Amino acid sequence: MAATPKARALGLAVRKIRQERGLTLRELGERIGRHAGEISRWENGERPFTPERVAQILGALDVNGTRFQEIVSLSYETKNPPWVATALPERDQQLAALIDFEASATRITEVAPLLVPGLLQETGYVRAIMGAGGVPASEVAARVALRLGRREVLTRPDPVSLRAYLGEAVLHQVIGDAPITAAQLRHLCDVATRPNVEIRVVPFRSGWQPALEGAFTLLESEVSTPIVQLENRRSTLFLHEHDDIRAYQRAVDDLRTAALGAAESRELITRRIRSLERT
Template identity: 30%
Template structure:
């Protein structure tokens, strides 16, 4: 399947099909067990029909799914509206972004690790505009990308949405993108979004020195029944990893970073302190801010 021209199949239907194959059952044998038709099973697995919660429960029990897996898929059935992802035009950028959005919407856990910037799902409009403006684009194209990036953030508050884990290197907080006022708003927005029950934010402090992850940002998408995906983004676009050895390496790095980072409470304290050091009148000094935060963390954490 070409990632340039087609979307990944990672929806509920595909997960049910994966479970059936793992159970080594045919569509006919499933139909016989449930008193339905093979066509019903096939249409459920291709997405031609949307199964309800009771149907998903029956299928999961027939396939021997764990209670945790059953719960995740039933929640997905309850949250699904049967709709798709709508983007303005059909081009290379749109198709690749649609893949990312589909992964975000269908995963039960998303982890974003960023080395130099605030993750896109946490960016304010003004911060995102500054980032997107670093590339020479027509005004209409800039607004299109900005609207799409901000629109993705409905994921943060979606009922039964995925777990969203964010790992951010401390230096991403010290770069005054757009000036002090814009950056202060950005830092406080991270604190605000971290209050959502499905959102967790951890900061990797600068005093850690060299650590796995310094070679670049990545995102990990984990599913109830499907294999994990990893997305690597660069200036030209991005690469999706699905091979098990490569994916396992990034999951291991994610797990190590999660342990090495400050915990959630310490991370939010660091964010609040960084925001307080920035003045709305633009007189804040990034270098002074960076030095003070690093000194405080080295002494055992940022004061509350």
């Protein structure tokens, strides 16, 4: 059975603590009386943890208090899709899982009708969003660094392949001010020169197309089941069941038809940059 996003996130949380403690799989196995291979399958989400097993491992790793409770809470209903997170601790766990999914993905498809997606955001644009969105000033620097750090999956030696379908409204929505928005659009043009990145604009004239239903991210990998992430102001959702994934893959197929080509998209973005610079 394919690992669910929640099971993978639970394994990631356990693996992170084990590595923080400087323990190998074998050393942890000796502490709890289990084989290293079994622990590896737990950490990869291939074999479900029980809450009792998670508690045993966390005890062996000297984890207690709030962190203990948050991780144990992840172990419930790991087999039951979809994974919806509304409370802040679980949303943080989903973010950690998303970063791991991005790092292990072979291809990422971003569909963004209104805003530039996170992997393509430029520093000023990120700061403007967070400032207007009410992020406490004391947290902005750390959150900006985290978001920009995620872009490394595009520039590492074995980069992920990224396809982004941006609604034409993304080019016209001024974030921060005109210079910040122009800088963001220039960043899009720069990133699009990379061989692993394709940016295509879905024009206003395209009529109805699936991006009008909302933004989503499709993460595909050669070693695990595809995942779709959906996000709104107060919650995030991961989908991984076959019928759900196929529905979003078909949406991407429709957008491929509706969108401008890469070169025409770049020309449209460049014209918008000139317009902002005149402003």
